Amino acid sequence: MxxxxxxxxxxxxxxxxxxxxxxxxxxxxxxxxxxxxxxxxxxxxxxxxxxxxxxxxxxxxxxxxxxxxxxxxxxxxxxxxxxxxxxxxxxxxxxxxxxxxxxxxxxxxxxxxxxxxxxxxxxxxxxxxxxxxxxxxxxxxxxxxxxxxxxxxxxxxxxxxxxxxxxxxxxxxxFLGTNYPPGVPIEVVPFAYGKVLSAVQKTFGAPKATLRMAVKKAGPVVTDNGNFVIDAPFEREKMLDPASVLKQTKLLTGVVEVGLFCxxxxxxxxxxxxxxxxxxxxxxxxxxxxxxx
Ligand SMILES: O=C[C@H](O)[C@H](O)[C@H](O)COP(=O)(O)O
Structure with missing residues (x-):
């Protein structure tokens, strides 16, 4: 454009x-x-x-x-x-x-x-x-x-x-998760990212979740609010009920907001x-x- x-x-x-x-x-x-x-x-x-x-x-x-x-x-x-x-x-x-x-x-x-x-x-x-x-x-x-x-x-x-x-x-x-491979963006406060990432990977059904890295900067993407973003491709079954994924993920301490709008x-x-x-x-x-x- x-x-x-x-x-x-x-x-x-x-x-x-x-x-x-x-x-x-x-x-x-x-x-x-x-x-x-x-x-x-x-x-x-x-x-x-x-x-x-x-x-x-x-x-x-x-x-x-x-x-x-x-x-x-x-x-x-x-x-x-x-x-x-x-x-x-x-x-x-x-x-x-x-x-x-x-x-x-x-x-x-x-x-x-x-x-x-x-x-x-x-x-x-x-x-x-x-x-x-x-x-x-x-x-x-x-x-x-x-x-x-x-x-x-x-x-x-x-x-x-x-x-x-x-x-x-x-x-x-x-269904969500069909055409957007990176998964659900989760904004986290920087010092908590490791804990949140591990929880999302191990117990929340997104084993391939990653910390989003910047392209023209070394290190992670930093949001307008000074936070990091985890991209979590949740398993198909989970994504059939996005409101539940939203509720569970948002309760993780350190999560600021989840990119699911239900x-x-x-x-x-x-x-x-x-x-x-x-x-x-x-x-x-x-x-x-x-x-x-
Ligand atoms: O954080 C970005 C927003 O949620 C955008 O609205 C979303 O990524 C869609 O962007 P686009 O219009 O570039 O597909």
Missing amino acids: QVGSATAGAASEAGLGAGASLKQEAVPVPIVQKPSGIESSKRLAAYTAVDHYIKPEHRTSFQSSRVDQIVGIGSGSTVPYVVDRIAQQGKEVNQGRVFVPTGFQSRQLIVAAGLTLGDVDEYPSIDVTIDGADEVDRELNLIKGGGACHLREKVIAEAAETFVVVADYRKNSE NMAKAAYFGNEDGTVTIRRADGTVEEVAGAA
């Missing part, structure tokens, strides 16, 4: 959707070049979800709030398309909204798009949070944390009245190769719609 930036005027030349503000605004708007392949599926999902949940007519349901809408912005490679679509609506529409990030990356995206940053301590109730996922099962349980952001992501998702997932079609599974998402949007988007909702309904271009 190539991302650049320009003023909103130039962005309109880049083909903004109907309803976008065409006023000359000196606000940098990220331009995501039209992608292909998997990136195109991510974009379809993200654009369609934004069009359904973040519109000018959507007003915050928190009466005391002084803002129009409070939006949580997740992390990962699908989320830039979420921010891109929001920025396309223009400065005027966005000036009444506040955006709460789930980590360093989404904070940067919000700032680069000229959107207003908020934090969850100031906005403990969020209208809608849109985030990616590593895998989604048929009941909308999720594996998250491939980017080591799942602690803050869970806080921002829990704070939201509506939590929506956006992903490409590869993430759409019957019974939280209201809907999941999956971008498909044919340009459609499959929407699966928590009430069990499934719909296929034409993806937003």
